[in-house]
Amino acid sequence: MNFQGIFSMSRKDLTTLVIFSIVVLALPIWLQPFGAAYPDLMQKFAIFGILAIGFNILFGLTGYLSFGHAAFLGVGSYTAVWTFKLFSMNPIPALIFAVILSGLFALLIGYVSLRRSGIYFSILTLAFAQMSYNLAYSVLTPITNGETGLQLEAGDPRVLDSMFVAEEAGLPVSNFFGIEMSGIPGFYFCAIFLILGFFITQRIFASPFGMMLRGIKSNQTRMNYTGFNTRPYTLTAFVISGMYAGLAGGLMAVTDPLAGAERMQWTASGEIVLMTILGGVGTLVGPVIGAWLIKYFENIFSSFNESVLHNLFGFLPDGVEGFVVELTSMFVGEGWHLTLGLVFVLVVTFLPGGMMEGYRRITTLFTGGGGDGDKKAKADDTQTQPAE
């Protein structure tokens, strides 16, 4: 593919990219009414967006359901924090190492796991991730600092930094040539990577390579019979998506220089799967929306306590208010998992294609069923199967 080939996009893809970029960059504005426009959550939106798009390259295109993606996230985080400790607080080397190392790790795990498909593949990846978690949690304590988590220390060598910058009091903060990577600048730093990652995914979706992966999803046996060796393709997809996860893990460490083993736990892996399914498997934007929804629930719903609810329902008469607060308090605070579970059940039952299917159904409803064969065809074209 020549230079022009990479950047020549279909008009539709270009529009999507432009709108996506605007939406992402304008997060601090349009999230205001939802109470979510604070730096930490927006950073999480960007980071988990990257993770979900990366996962979607594997799951959405090839249909291989990896249940161990959190392992790569963890490897990325640990690598980034170690780079901070040993070399420099600049995020660039940290991210480069994070992506490379998680890619190598994905190559190793993928090489073994991809010998099987379907449920066996999922179990293998789950087993590997759980092994990595236990290694990080107890066996490799000198490297990972176990349950306490790996943190920066004042006595770290930071060889590159100590050559150029004078030591300041207190712990250093990761900074991109002077710009501190916490708060809003940190969010924009992550947002740029999200847009970049989105762009690369678009290119993969539209490329012959992407076609090949879809072919593997629809019928791998047939692909094999026609003479294709499918394994290099699935392995490449696995490694790419592992590198996305590593990038996300690295960014987590950049915005908050700490790495804990719980990032690798199976629940974290499951969360990635949930994000993708909730948003819409195999769609471009879906996984990002899924990631945002889950992070929104986790951070905002879990923070409601009874006094917030009393304020919210204050307009109701006393007896009714008490009852409503009692009822809703089951679904917020520590009960946010319950709300998420309900939403998930509803989505999977009624919208097997995730939020994106819901969107398509609404558009068909408004544009009317008749005289719309063109649109329908498109809908069918991008329609994807739910999880296997």
Place this chain on the structure above:
Amino acid sequence: MTERKDGPSRRRVLKGAAAGLVTAGVAPTIITSAYAQEYRNKPTGDSVTLGFNVPQTGSYADEGADELRAFELAVEHLNGEGDGGMLNTMQPSSLTGNGILGKKVAYVTGDTQTKSDAARASAKRMIEKDGALMISGGSSSGVAIAVQGLCQEMGTIFMAGLTHSNDTTGKDKRRYGFRHFFNAYMSGAALGPVLGEEYGTDRRAYHLTADYTWGWTQEESMKNATEALGWETVETVKTPVGAGDFSQYITPVLNSGADVLILNHYGRDMVNSLTQAVQFGLRDRQANGKDFQIVVPLFSRLMAQGAGDNIKGILGSTNWNWSLQDAGSQAFVKSFGAKYGFPPSMAAHTCYVQTLLYADACERAGSFYPPDVIRALEGHKFDGMGNGATEYRAEDHQCFKDVLVVRGSENPTSQFDLLNVVKQVPRSQVEYDASIFGGELGPYEVSM
């Protein structure tokens, strides 16, 4: 994919997404923008917000729930509602029941899930979004250390709740972090001599240890204290937190030649490991011609409740117990009991006291400006809060006070009367030099 001309359709994708978010739930929250002020979250209205970050899920959830009750009670008392609790017994006190510096106290809560990542995320949410001026809570040292580090970066004061690791005010101490609770070193120093009196100086100990910062320092401190008595340490084994089943760790104890088992476990882990050790018949055994003994260095009433009959006669140490007879403890137990119908745990006590101490420091400093409040807390001496005369040591932000050695009660008179105080170990016996654990507090001023 085919080229298409209907570009706007994608715009509708995003509109649809936005609509999805709206239906998902509209947050009843307003953003307070944090620009143009001398320090983060300077209160400008007539209220001040405190952030309470406790484990609401996971193996320390019982402690977390009790901590949250104590925080709510403290806020009530600070605002002049209820009977005032320790506000009446605290000496010296600048608190009047009129909020803090005339501003009404409001609070926000968060779930740490006993995970460093989740705890930091919820602390950040409280600081960045809800404008919390102080963060308190925590029931695991790993989490406390992670959140304390974050608070130093953010320039927000962290009043640690239940955290018992030496590292919290040792190797990982921070200028913005303060701990009222005692630590593993003090447990060892208080418990050691009592163990010597009860079980003699010729013992062989086997440690099972929770594998994280708290367990490590607890094991080290107990090892030092018992070896100073002349005991021998047979083996130390690390167990994962939240293991559930400890039988594979307990079986080797039987043939190890040890005659004391020291369980450096906390929360549900301790309940499980102790119950299993008793079920394996360890307490009925004879080893080296002596009765086999079990020791639980950090005891809490909530854990004792979970372990039931198994804790009878077992020695341990605790920061505070509701049966104490001093005026401060009595006042706190009375108002806690009146509100919730049962006595508070030591986790609740330390969180309640921390909130009051922070409020008092603000009053004495005459400002919410964190460096001023920190200076007001450093070296502060107070009394009447349940532990006798107490001092916040300036060098490491650790409180020094008496430590209780307790024993699981043989004949409980009620379902809460589970621990008997064996000895109140005076402060002088558990004190140590701040430099032995290393660490550095860091600067007073942090950039925003």
